[in-house]
Amino acid sequence: MDIQNTIQTLREELNLHNYNYYVLDHPVISDYEFDIKLKQLQDLESKYPEYFDSNSPTQRVGGTITKNFKTIPHEYRMYSLDNSYSKEDLVEWEKRIQKVLGEVPLEYTCELKYDGASISITYENGKLVRAITRGDGFQGDDVTTNIKTIRSIPLQLKGSFPDKFDARGEIILPFAGFEKMNQELIEIGETPYSNPRNTASGSLKLQDSAEVAKRPLDCLLYFLIGNKLPFTSQFEGLEVARKWGFKVPIEAKLAHNLQEVFEFIDYWDVHRHELPYETDGVVVKVNRLQYQDELGYTAKSPRWAMAYKFKSEQVSTRLNSISYQVGRTGAITPVANLEAVQLAGTIVKRASLHNADQIEKLDIRVGDTVFVEKGGEIIPKIIAVDLTKRPEDSEPTKYITHCPECHTLLVRNEGEANHYCPNFYGCPPQIIGRIQHFISRKAMDIEGLGGETVALLYNNHLVQNYADLYDLTVDQIRPLERMAQKSAENLVKGVENSKKIPFERVLYALGIRYVGETVAKKLAKHYKNIDALSQATLMDLVLVDEIGERIAQSVIEFFENQENRNIIDRLKAYGVQFEIVEKINPNATDRLAGKVFVVSGVFEKFSRDDLKKAIEDNGGKIGSSISAKTDYVVAGDNMGPAKLEKASKLNIPIISEIEFMKLLE
Structure with missing residues (x-):
């Protein structure tokens, strides 16, 4: 076997599949088949290091640590x-x-103005050699290692191309990926990111490229620059870039006059909300490169391009006060309390101020008239202060130094934006928040017990931690406000039933910082029981799939705390599950290996959970939503019309439960 040719063939094949999936959104092989080929290439490259290539598809997973990003001139x-x-x-x-x-x-040429972070990527002989952030325009930071993890960016171009040129694009974070990242942060008690743009920009400067690889970043190309490029217009350049393998949005349009430009603007001012990513305007460029050269540049901008900014709906109102919330991990979030105002169809009374840096940057003060808009059309945010209306006796905001609940001196770790209350076991909101997390639906799912009831139990000195829930009696609960005999009995019964919750959900319920649902499942599956996990070393934990040093350190710190160990001992004594119960299914097969299923509707022969279990027992995976990765949609009665439309649009087979059963035969 010619090893070098085999490696090169695999690289070319995997590059093509990456392009089909991330640029064309039209995969031709399953994720399973792709992973098998990638593993084969990794094994060969490991065995034959003399054929190493920095642009191999295997390098997209990241892992390189960059302590200091070099500054490079553009x-x-x-x-x-x-x-x-x-x-x-x-x-x-x-x-x-x-x-x-x-x-x-x-x-x-009319293009949508993408709201992300600009990047300049240099290609030589069709290979990606360098990626530099915008910086000050003259020079930027070398983020090549991180950029290579973004799969819509080609490492090797297709077709024929110049010896050297720069590709300019915008690194963006689509809404779906941003929401997923925020949901994971919320699950582990962390403060969610404020908006997709800042998150995308911040991702480029993460020191660990493996962390960048986990983020669903995308790159939308908008310009090519270099000597003797094989096209004569901006629009033609976009088409050529698409042929070379770049992801170029199809929304771009050639307008023959300003009236057509206005029509493009009017259309997207309405329909931009249907896009999967943020856009805040339209970029209009003189199409002919010859005319661009003639027009040239001012000190700051090209004379041949203009950005038309869409009007964000914003209002002005008075900032009445700033309050501070304490999360279950101790993170402090400042909140602006506003004079009630109508914004984008809702009444807004509060807006997040994120952290002390944001308050200082905008110089926000109580009594100010502030401009508020909905960031990403979702979360109200203060974008500026109307200094013309600032009261004469106004004083700068002094960020709190002590916890607003327990008055402990706050701490701010180096490199972190948030202040924290370190009084983990004595600060009421943190205690209540941990218990509320423990009983939540994805954790212990204790029926008859809600967030308000947890606060009621704590304030009446009946619980101080989640182990205390298992000591509660009907006689203790019944005298409480809004409690009756039946509700007290239901609560005690719900606590008793939670002893059947499987170990991976119990582990998630403990509220270990950075341990969300997915991480809890991985740790439970790897260690099998709480004792083995509690004795794991930092190195042991880091070697577990997708467990980084930050998570590992947090797990170790949790088990080093004597109070946590005491609580776990109590939970064990009550009969809470701290060990995986291996269920052997004699009918399990690998018939559905590598296939992704989305289940939708109501079924006759299966419950939805049984159907999902049958898929997993036979090697398949469950997808939460329909995407190009989905292989089958198993549809029952009352399948949502949106899912039906999306499945049809993506040409994904829609099968009944009977047809699903035939797949298993």
């Missing part, structure tokens, strides 16, 4: 765009262009 300066906020601005812009070019017929 070969071609990265300019900013001039902004316009009205169609009149664009008319004036066209007049300025015609003054330079004369009365020539003008065409424009």
